[in-house]
Amino acid sequence: MKRSHNCGELALTHVGNTVTLAGWVASRRDHGGVIFIDIRDRYGLTQIVFDSEDNAQLHTVADRLRNEYVIAITGKVSVRPEGSENTHLPTGHIEIQADALDLYNEAKPLPFSVEDDVHASESLRLEHRYLDLRRPKMQELLQLRSQVAYLTRQYFHDQQFLEIETPILTKSTPEGARDYLVPSRVNPGEFFALPQSPQLFKQILMIGGLDRYFQIARCFRDEDLRLDRQPEFTQIDLEMSFVDREDIMSLIEHLIRLIFKETKQIDLPHPFPQLTFEESMARYGTDKPDLRFDLPLHDLSAFAKTCDFQVFRRAVEDGGMVKALVVPKGTAFTRNRIDNLIDTAREFGAKGLAWIKMTEDGELDSSIAKFFNGQDLRTALPAANPGDLLLFVADKATIVHQVLGRLRLLLGEELALIDQTRWEPLWVIDFPMFEYDEASQRHVALHHPFTAPHPEDEDLLESEPLQAKTLAYDVVLNGFELGGGSIRIHSPRMQEKVFDLLKISKEEAREKFGFLLDALESGAPPHGGIALGLDRLIMLLGQTESIRDTIPFPKTQKAQCLLTHAPSSVAPEQLQELSIRTTAKKPATP
């Protein structure tokens, strides 16, 4: 028996037709003389009726059916008796009167039932992913992912882009994330690295004259996992020649808007708002602000400098700052809750968290109120209203922003300030070229070492490198970094200078990036690009809470696959062939 229709498409127009459906038994309801079976496939659910009066023999066969058996049935589409329609199902007005049944496979009782309302723990779902993938919600997410990939390919092909694959076995480079390594059997003691991104290859493609490249590229980073981070993930990656950053931002903005419109009928703003890195840090304490709620950071450094509170005054005098969050209706917070906030602020890196309640009659209520002139504070912080709670952090800028930025998010969630129906994309631009890394006592690239500096900041590179801005851009959606890119350095002299500033020696630069430097000497066009995190995009678009739901076979937080039990030990002969000996304390046995 071969199926004539899928399980989601039959309707009143098909009544009278003889059809064949194939799929899984989703549920069985036995009424004695009549048995109802719901048959499920990717497309939907259809009710089958086995009536002992119509076909006694088939009815006894149906009696043996259990959940997740795989069957095909042939029968006549009929109208459901009046009053027994199921308006929750697209196929709820019809049913199939079964005439024949093929049982392809039985299923033993399974560890959890296939339904959207998941009762199973995530580890159980991952261990039996084949069952989990049968759930309509999971199928919907993978369908969404496929649709987005299709729209992306269509969009770039229409714009003259070439889809080009870059190597998975490639060269380990310094800087950036930890590499996944692959031993080379043919070259004992040497290793390939899996790509953290196709960065260098796509630049080489531009130098190779391909002009416009894109790829839906798998990337690998051996770092610890998070809700939105997997060790292997997928980027929508592109690079273009002879463009400026506005060209790339506009191109990718159109793609994102197209994807939201086509898949979810969501209209994103046009154009996306832009914040400089500096503005974003100053106002939200982060470079990936969630703009679905306001609760900004207020700068009170000028006021703090003149107040009597030593902690505030000294912070500013020492080159730091004082900023505040104004928590609406925060006077209702109990002392205990405020103490918890103080603890949290300390965990985030603050020395403390000062607080003042502004009472309904406009007075200051706090143990530190005596240090402040109420009128001066109200003037310095006009956003504060009676009934609000003011939270202050006084420290150097990085700490103030980090602590208040995280408190802002925490309070946004706790106070339900986030409008879940809103979509707030934005660009963050003008990132600094470098930041100073205390650990290694040197400058490190904030983006990556191939990012071009702002033309007008080139002079700052040597004099005040930390002041130099780049032609980089990040696209942020609802507080998640969706992607980032930059205009690249195309001058070999500039590239060497940047390596120099990063304290990468000439020899090391030659060894690790020689091919790029040579390529830049060969006539490199100005170029730039961007990469979007496809998994995160699907997570946001599909409104699911974890990146793991967007990946058919994800890793756990320990970077293991519960389905296949990878990674695993290998036979000693395999290691020997690769000239590898493990130093693991407990060498696992294969």
Added chain:
RNA sequence: GGGGCCGUCGUUCAGCCAGGUUAGGACGCCAGAUUGUCAAUCUGGAAGUCGCGGGUUCAAAUCCCGUCGGCCCCGCCA
């Protein structure tokens, strides 16, 4: 490397703080009944080394220590 939450029949939870009967509910499973259900219903039944190891105790699911696993976070993620 660090902090937090969790681990009890196939599944999901209660019981743990205040140690003491036969470890309980729901879903699922099995059997029977049942001709209009779609979370079907009714009756009956089976099902647990309480993650693992050690300790305290007359007695441990419960208290203590260690360990393994899942999740969230910090560090890390150019």
